[in-house]
Amino acid sequence: MGPAIRREKLLLARALSATGVSAALLHAQTLLHPRGFVRVVNYHGTPPVSADAFARQMAFYADHFSPVTPGDLERFVRDRRWVAPRPGLIISFDDGLRSNFDVATPLLERFGFTGWFFVPVGFVDEPAERQAQYARDHMIQAGAAPADGRLAMSWSELRTLARGHVVGCHTRTHLRLAATVPPARLEDEIVTARRDLEARIERPVDSFCWVGGEEESYSAEAARVVRRAGYRYAFMTNNAPLAARTDPMQIQRTNIEADWPVDVVRFQLSGVMDALYAPKRARVNKLTAR
Numbered sequence: 404m405g406p407a408i409r410r411e412k413l414l415l416a417r418a419l420s421a422t423g424v425s426a427a428l429l430h431a432q433t434l435l436h437p438r439g440f441v442r443v444v445n446y447h448g449t450p451p452v453s454a455d456a457f458a459r460q461m462a463f464y465a466d467h468f469s470p471v472t473p474g475d476l477e478r479f480v481r482d483r484r485w486v487a488p489r490p491g492l493i494i495s496f497d498d499g500l501r502s503n504f505d506v507a508t509p510l511l512e513r514f515g516f517t518g519w520f521f522v523p524v525g526f527v528d529e530p531a532e533r534q535a536q537y538a539r540d541h542m543i544q545a546g547a548a549p550a551d552g553r554l555a556m557s558w559s560e561l562r563t564l565a566r567g568h569v570v571g572c573h574t575r576t577h578l579r580l581a582a583t584v585p586p587a588r589l590e591d592e593i594v595t596a597r598r599d600l601e602a603r604i605e606r607p608v609d610s611f612c613w614v615g616g617e618e619e620s621y622s623a624e625a626a627r628v629v630r631r632a633g634y635r636y637a638f639m640t641n642n643a644p645l646a647a648r649t650d651p652m653q654i655q656r657t658n659i660e661a662d663w664p665v666d667v668v669r670f671q672l673s674g675v676m677d678a679l680y681a682p683k684r685a686r687v688n689k690l691t692a693r
């Protein structure tokens with residue numbers, strides 16, 4: 404989001420919050436989904452400077468949503484009924500950034516949420532002193548490097564995270580899986596990268612997350628490889644609740660930035676973004692359907 408769009412959205416979000424419209428729309432979604440639903444949000448970096456704003460977002464989430472563990476998601480997909488008193492909320496983080504371990508994870512745990520961390524395996528494999536260049540070369544918005552240069556989580560940190568949270572595969576090289584990507588490359592980015600991730604974190608990996616989010620970052624070929632690879636869940640970024648009938652290989656997320664005020668978060672989750680994304684979502688879902 405550019406600064407101008409962001410300012411307009413902020414003003415709109417403030418106005419809708421002040422008049423209670425966002426809160427009403429948030430509540431209305433529970434009426435639209437009588438079998439319950441899970442909302443999925445995604446973050447990128449969570450730098451120390453955004454810690455206070457991120458903590459306020461967590462407090463807002465804790466007031467309106469229930470946490471979702473892998474077991475909760477499995478039951479929801481199996482039974483097609485969400486049983487917690489409030490909608491579920493999956494809080495996910497893309498790109499394996501170190502600030503997610505240092506800043507976001509303690510706050511997630513303070514508010515009782517499970518984090519879902521989607522990792523480009525090659526970024527974590529890269530030596531610390533080369534990670535800034537790797538991030539630039541692979542379109543990873545990593546922010547300013549700390550003194551030791553390490554921008555990604557370490558494998559040891561990811562093994563720690565995997566004990567109480569979820570670590571998923573976000574390709575090997577943070578590659579947008581366009582229709583032009585050759586089959587051998589798809590195999591490495593989706594299948595072999597997952598196997599390497601499982602070996603490094605010493606856990607099975609059930610979740611895949613697409614890279615980029617632009618419409619041309621999805622392809623039917625890549626979708627077939629993701630399904631064949633045996634992932635249980637695949638995450639996209641086209642804004643919709645995960646409802647009883649959602650294909651678990653087409654779980655949509657809503658992007659949130661760690662420094663946004665709660666008014667903007669409430670607006671992002673009000674359902675307005677879902678409506679704006681409906682045409683694109685329909686095209687991508689059709690392209691990547693079984």
Ligand SMILES: [Zn+2]
Pocket residue numbers: 497498573577614615
């Ligand atoms: Zn990414």
